[in-house]
Amino acid sequence: MRSAREGCRLPLTLDLPPLWLCLFLGVVWLMGQALALPLFGVTGTALAGGILALALGLMLLALREMMRARTTFIPHRAPAHLVQSGVFRLSRNPIYLGDALVLLAAILWLDVPLALPLLPLFMLVIRERFIRDEEARLRAAFGAEFDEWATRVRRWL
Numbered sequence: 001m002r003s004a005r006e007g008c009r010l011p012l013t014l015d016l017p018p019l020w021l022c023l024f025l026g027v028v029w030l031m032g033q034a035l036a037l038p039l040f041g042v043t044g045t046a047l048a049g050g051i052l053a054l055a056l057g058l059m060l061l062a063l064r065e066m067m068r069a070r071t072t073f074i075p076h077r078a079p080a081h082l083v084q085s086g087v088f089r090l091s092r093n094p095i096y097l098g099d100a101l102v103l104l105a106a107i108l109w110l111d112v113p114l115a116l117p118l119l120p121l122f123m124l125v126i127r128e129r130f131i132r133d134e135e136a137r138l139r140a141a142f143g144a145e146f147d148e149w150a151t152r153v154r155r156w157l
Helices: 017-034 041-068 095-108 118-142 144-152
Strands: none
Touching: 017 095, 017 118, 041 095, 095 118, 118 144
């Protein structure tokens, strides 16, 4: 019997974090079109630029560490190594954190304060659809080494 979670899973090739980010970005854009409520202004635009730069930097640094370790950065695949260096000393999920920051930057850039609740919702979706399974694979592959790292480094930041 299939669980409710398995019943709503997309095929692995379609169930990727960037697609979820694009979906949430589209909702932010639509909200901006329908619910214009300027609040952040020039300050929001400046903050958005800085946050976007931080997000992209986090993602690139994480990808670099994973490539150096010769392990996958593609969800649903088995990791070859447990990466604990670089930005992985600050966050167990720097790429997903970068995705969340991209969403925050879009909310600020498009000046859609009513979209701010989408940020924790996005993080919940990512945790449930990707992080939990990835952590289970890491725990199965690396055991105590993963558990020690997980107690030392927070999931997001």
